[in-house]
Amino acid sequence: xxxxxxxxxxxxxxxxxxxxxxxxxxxxxxxxxxxxxxxxxxxxxxxxxxxxxxxxxxxxxxxxxxxxxxxxxxxxxxxxxxxxxxxxxxxxxxxxxxxxxxxxxxxxxx
Numbered sequence: 001x002x003x004x005x006x007x008x009x010x011x012x013x014x015x016x017x018x019x020x021x022x023x024x025x026x027x028x029x030x031x032x033x034x035x036x037x038x039x040x041x042x043x044x045x046x047x048x049x050x051x052x053x054x055x056x057x058x059x060x061x062x063x064x065x066x067x068x069x070x071x072x073x074x075x076x077x078x079x080x081x082x083x084x085x086x087x088x089x090x091x092x093x094x095x096x097x098x099x100x101x102x103x104x105x106x107x108x109x110x
Contacts, residue, residue, distance in 0.1 A: 021054050021064035026088035026101060033063055034085045037078055051075075055084070074105040083108035 008017045024033060035055040042049045043066075051067035053075065067075065071086070078084055085106040094100045 021062035024063045024065045032087040071103050
């Protein structure tokens with residue numbers, strides 16, 4: 001029988017490693033992602049284009065998450081290949097009376 005883990009498995013003597021990203025949602029205050037920014041692209045959602053970020057975590061797993069105005073602004077200066085930590089801080093009410101999420105974004109100094 002094949003050995004299975006979250007990011008890899010063996011089958012017929014071959015070891016496979018997962019490369020398709022898992023989608024991550026910042027739902028609870030304190031949720032965070034730490035790793036290396038590997039890729040940024042854009043996908044089309046019902047309300048228009050949204051940035052999608054892919055981070056490779058320390059265990060080698062690719063994790064993707066969708067941006068938003070606040071997060072996109074904070075990540076605008078982060079380049080691919082840079083180590084970062086993103087932490088969901090809190091929900092706030094915007095000037096337009098909308099729920100928005102506040103994030104702290106940290107990068108590792110070179």
